Amino acid sequence: MPGVATAPDLVRREWNPTAPNRLWVADITFIRTWEGWLYLAAVLDCHSRRCVGWSLREDLRSELVVDAVEMAIARRRPRPGLVHHSDHGSQYVSLAMGEHLREAGIDISMGAKGSALDNAVIESFFSTLKRELVNRYSWPTKADARVAVFEWIEVFYNRQRIHTTLGYATPDEYESLSLSGEEVASLS
Secondary structure: OOOOOOOOOOOOOOOOOOOOOOEEEEEEEEEEEOOEEEEEEEEEEOOOOEEEEEEEEOOOOOHHHHHHHHHHHHHHOOOOOOEEEEOOOOOOOOHHHHHHHHHOOOEEEEOOOOOHHHHHHHHHHHHHHHHHHHOOOOOOOHHHHHHHHHHHHHHHHOOOOOEHHHOOEOHHHHHHHHHHOOOHHHHO
16 A cells, blocks of 8 residues: 655755755665675755765665655754655655655655656765765675765765865755855855
8 A cells, every 4th residue: 555656746856945954855776785785765955965864774665765764854853844855666655654754744745757857966966975985895794885885974975075066065064054144155
């Protein structure tokens, strides 16, 4: 029994909200280890491109995306009106995911089926992850890959990696400046 079945596209490729916690995008990718596959679900805040939630599992059950969104909700405590945008993958249309989003007051949005452009921000995040980490290293164990992904997201990507989209700020710097009302251009 599906939870969402389908949802309208509330985003329409408008990826630049004016404040944090207005638009989150989410998707799943895979990571190969010598012991087998790991699956990574991530949730990005489009305002700052910060990865606000993520989960790694050995399977593609709906808990993968639910855990990622639960992390994001716990970290951000968003107010009603936030839009969560994803594709039509079975995990995102699951009963569990729909219930979690609705209980949190989060509006559900989904891009067109088969269109990567309808989730371009998270696709770009995964492309960067693959280019800078996944395609450069090989992990003998799933535990090794978990540590590497944690360090890349929590230590490097959110805190150190600059983004041209953000005026050459990191996601953390951009959010700090946005919340203080300062111009991001002052970082240049």
